[in-house]
Amino acid sequence: MMNTQLTLTQMIERAERYFPKKEVVSRTSPSKIHRLTYAQIGKRTRSLSSVLEKLGVKRGDRVGTLAWNQHRHLEAYFAVPCMGAVLHTINMRLSDDHLVYIINHAEDKVLLIDEDIVPIIEKVKDQLSTVTAFIIMTDKETLPETSLEPAYSYEALLVTGDENYPFCNDIDENEPAGMCYTSATTGKPKGVVYSHRGIVLHSLALGLADTKGISESDVNMPIVPMFHVNAWGIPFASTWFGSKQVLLGPNVTPKLICEFIESEKVTATAGVPTIWIGVLKELEENTYDMSSLRLMICGGAAAPKGLIKQYREKYGIPFVHAYGLTETTPLLTVSKLKSGQSDLTEEEQLEIRAKQGMAVPGLEVKIINEKGEAAHDGKEIGELLVRGLWIADSYYKDDRSKESFRDGWFYTGDIAAIDEEGYIKLVDRTKDLIKSGGEWISSVDLENALMAHEAVFEAAVVAVPHPKWQERPVACVVLKDSYRNAVTKDDLLSYLKPQFAKWWLPDDMIFLEELPKTSVGKFLKRELREQLKGHLKPSV
Template identity: 45%
Template sequence: MLGMMMDVPLLVPSILRHAARWHADTEIVSRDAEGAIHRTSYAALWARCHRLANALERLGLRPGDRVGTLAWNGHRHLELYYGVGGAGMVCHTINPRLFPEQIGFIVEDAADSVLCVDPGLVPLLEGIAKHLGGVRAIVVLTEAARMPRSDILPGLLCYETLLEAEGEDYEWPALDENGACGLCYTSGTTGNPKGVLYSHRSTVLHAMSVGLPDVFGLSATSVVMPVVPMFHVNAWGLPYAVPLTGGKLVLPGPKLDGASLHALIVEEGVTFTAGVPTVWMGLLDWVRANGKDIAPLGRVVIGGSACPPVMIERFAALGAEVRHAWGMTETSPLGAVSVPKAGQGALTPEARLALSTKQGRPFFGIDLRAVDSEGRDVPWDGATYGALLARGPWVCAGYLGLAESPAHARAGWFETGDVVTIDPDGFVQIVDRTKDVIKSGGEWISSIDLENIAVAHPEVQEAAAVARPDARWGERPLLVVVPRPGASPDPAAIRAFFEGKVAKWCIPDEVRVVESLPHTATGKLLKSRIREMLG
């Protein structure tokens, strides 16, 4: 017997339709590359998405065509999120921080029909013009008066001119909720990037779940600033989750320095934000150097790479709660968040901090497990290492255009590539990436643990731990540190700083001080380059 409920598909435009109807006047604030502030509302955004959908169809696009974006966090990029997917096309967000050849590969591999680009990123496209043979049109996300000129890319189209020529009447197509609406490529640290194709259904379910109290905890009273870029895994779902709950959106554009972020937090009343540790280190250092606070900011979600305990403590001292999160491109991306369970409210400050450093527990819609080399579940003892597997309605089942499957062959679980422990309360802690864990004398040493200890040293700005070959032990840890401005850390003193914090055999054999460390396009330490750098 079937239930007798209405068969209403879960579609991306239904999120914005809800926001425009029930939160019509709620603000969307964005800042462009020059620092100018733009203000709009959900009702106005909804109307402009109608114009955008008409313009896309006038360009000859059809359902399933890919529309690539090279843009920062702004109101026009938000329009593309809804207008492209809602019209039945696929919004393909491209990371402009990738190497040019990687971007060229991605555009060709995705078979993008149209590219929409911020004015300041047009030179990037000029540099990969040889890869754009299949692109029908390049649309610059600006008004006519600010259109750039290009001899290499003739025929650039102006976004605002296209929209001005269209009306606001548009009948959104009745789409299959399992149809593709978004596309994002993995960062490609090994081999070529791979395309992860999101459906309307997966996107809506992810947005509904990440807004829950024990995940992001969003509401209509939230003022949310996604510092994580919109080109990186749907800005962790926030451009969908915030309109779904009716909150105010603050889009910071490309300026993510401490002073610029602080100004938006104070002036726009930001209560919630999310981003990677490297960005927050800049904000915290600026606030301390200038004697400022971060009110009314109350919650910061940190992911992308492990959050050092000292960062959690620094935010707490300023009155902001850190929620440590884990996810990846293939999980849309959220998979776990560290929020205490019932019975953990009475933890000591030390125990609470230790819990906060874990990536957390899965929420409804996603399931996780950790297995040994034989595929058997490891015990939930907080100590036994296992390979992390994931499954759920917003977890990748295959890559665009590739026959290979990312799922575990025996059980239909996605192999994340992370090594983890799970404690008795179900909290997952990332020990390392499979390829980065240090194997010394048959024991595993977590590079993340070593890095977190190192950055707690008052003279260390950033740290990376990597394995170096060792004739006796197989591998031994080598630590590379970047000093804080004006500091000259002593390698011997840094090694001594580890005493009592880890077992003696885990202490790095050597510490090297360098001016900077290489990162991936999404802000993670690029361990492969660091190994090359160290020889």
Template identity: 45%
Template sequence: MHDVWVQDDFPLTLRHVMERMRGMYGDAEVVTQREDGRTRISGADLGARIDRLAGALRTLGVQPGDRVATFAFNTQEHLELYHAVPCSGAVLHMVNIRLFDEDLEYIFGHAEDRVLFVDAILADRIAPLMDRLPTLRSVVVIGGDAAGTGIPGAIGYEELLAAHEPRFAYPDLDDRSAAGLCYTSGTTGRPKGVVYTHRSQTLHALAACAADTLGVSSRDRILPLVPMFHANAWGLPYAAAMTGAELVLPGPHTQPAALAAMLEEERVTIAAGVPTVWMDLLRHLDAHGGDLSRLRTMLCGGAAVPLALMQAFQERHGVRVFQSWGMTETGPLASVARPPRDDSEWSYRDTAGRVAPLVEVRVVADDGAVLPHDGEATGEVQIRGPWIAAGYYRDPAPGSFDGGWLRTGDIAAVDPRGYVRISDRAKDVIKSGGEWISSVALENELVAHPDVVEAAVIAKPDERWTERPLACVVLAPGSTCTADDLQAHLAGRVAKWWLPDEVAFIDAVPKTGTGKYDKKVLRARLADGSLGRRVTVGPA
């Protein structure tokens, strides 16, 4: 059949998203928290600045396909780059500001970035690396004195924009051309680059607007605490532009008191961040109060979300927390735990969520067998879809993909309704006496104890059982909680043979650049004897 029924070759590019923002939603507001207050700009005025920036990129010699790096917080200027770089044909490379210098040098070199935009307050991280970044032709400093950064030839952002007109002839682009590049956190080796296309970004933004995923609409004011250098801030900047939702960007001001003030004073309706951020906010609200009555959705992801955290927000502050699951390779939206209408709410809120539209998952056993979606059969989750990575940038990584399916490394079961229940990461599961113990489940129950601030569970070698769980716990200041108290708390909540034989009391759980628990550091400290005060637990 050769008849043309629909315009299925219509280009799905981010230019369409940008034009909606600056045109039909030109009165929508973008707020940025600054050191001396908050600035505000309309979508229409933002569009004019994006034009200037696109012209500036051309002047700097940026060609289609060139990588343009950002090293910046969540600000209006970073948002301008989100639009100007891909819409002008280049590739936006969002670099994680929390990485070590060794990883930064590798990422900049591997991506072969041509231009770097850096926040002035982060310039001291970049200046010492300049001699080791040979592909960089220009460095542009946002929000400060470029000459005072110590970066040779640095250009001021506002001066750069002022030299160009508020109009630009954007090129027509293939929607399968690269629009963005983001590297994984490198927890199991070198960071790997994930390329996002115009098509994948546009479809991802559309999916984020679905009521059963993130539910973004023109009536929302969104505060993304998840960094714009981490998996596109979960796609919220583009979803907001597509729908006309307003954005509240926190910059570096993510401390609990500042966050509570922004949520309340800016009437935020959707906020997104990792569990540790929301745990800190909960403690602040419990101590100082606050009006979050307009906050209809708090999205939480990046790590397993403790059920106790979700219940505490809802019961004490009237805020509903929804767990979401994904990773850099999934764009990152893969699933959101919005419960079905005819079942127990908490039994579904406590999952990784229902798989997003246009995304497919399968559960694969160790022997390669594809397991049924019966809610019981457990194996590695593999995933595919129009915004899911099919490979890494300049890195074959053959073990990461299986016939078009991304191997996530998460161990889970999927029920007939498409809800994913993750029990662990493949590298984190504990096998004791031939039986699996879920570190995620133990961590969630430990954090439910009122004196526990953070908890991470790792395997420790055991002569009899091969492995046993070791609970690494951070207590609240002044707490007198003991290892036996924690075991008594766990008794009845988990199987008896899951109970840790030992507790390590530590000052903080080490984290990756994206805020996830870095268990490889804990395992290394266990091996070299530097983990912390370890206490053997008495009989349950």
């Protein structure tokens, strides 16, 4: 067999050669939408590589991006690794302390920054020890006023670049292509490095019919940010396979998502549950043509069964669970029915779809408990372990690697059960499980049950210290507008009672205007736990 290196250069070169007329639709502001072909993207990508080289970026150097989903960010996705450097996508929604930490820890040499994010970096610029240049990505013809120095206009630099710049042709597939830091609910963020080989194999997996089936005929619109685990790998696979891409830029709303699905005939999209909860509300209030959608991927957290059911039955939208982590590039599982399960009842099929799914080809999984490897019977739970073709083997320059990477396995920190068919069901994160009177309670199961209630918009269940039982569950609930002041704590507890043992039921039900969320839209349970410390008094 030929020893052909798996590198990102083949992806962008294939798009240039075979799909030069295919579009990338990029919204950079409410009033500005760009339409570029892969031929144009290719030339701009090569120009970016050449100007980064002129700015002193060398092989192995890190180039950071602080940008939304837009065409310039896509160009950086290929320009940086295809010149032998490393793309570091940065979550600009992190705290100032964490931003400074990850930029310095990664030793970023150049930062590419969307114009509206510039003020965030201006605040911390004096604490950045390795950055030698700031490139501002703007639609304006002149460089916006800034205290960053030296600062350059992205578009002005591209004019001086070489659109025929030859990509590096001797990259080893095991060299780093990109990196991303975890959002860190505790401690400092941890860096994960992605090799060329890992990204290429991950992209191939995204094209499998039993995963996401991305193909040339697709119109892909990732809602998950491009700064978060490479937008789940969708931009890489879409470029390689020649799919049309729709990138929505900043300030994305459910209304905007629905409008672009309708106008651009989007076939596949992906986001976290809170995004799809908001879109469902928009669909209930207004009318859109969503008939082009063949796939709505939900990841980042477990989706409520009620959400899956409404999308499939009310709107005919195939809603598919997927699961992964920063350390897994991220695709780990996809929940699709097997051919022999088509005769199951709707409720039985829904039970399967609500699970996180089976490990995709190329990966192995198992669960372990205190006694060792747990049974895959769908009942016994344990920590989920994974290994495979695109799984990280350590954290970047971080002593915490030995806690999570052991004996050739990545310890995910997720508690799960695996049934006889191989379907994984997440029970909780290890830190979110509730231990009450020596027994475990799953916050995820309670949340999903609550969000299946017609009155509930969002729900998060957290462990609150209890003087007798160690911990007890407390539910934080946001009601839909039409049910405000019409549904009580007792109403929701009565709804839960038939579904759970008595000791699983929340000790309290707190109604909030909104739930705190992480930078990528997950419920921020750490903040809720902090707010509710001491909520359950000894007299309870």
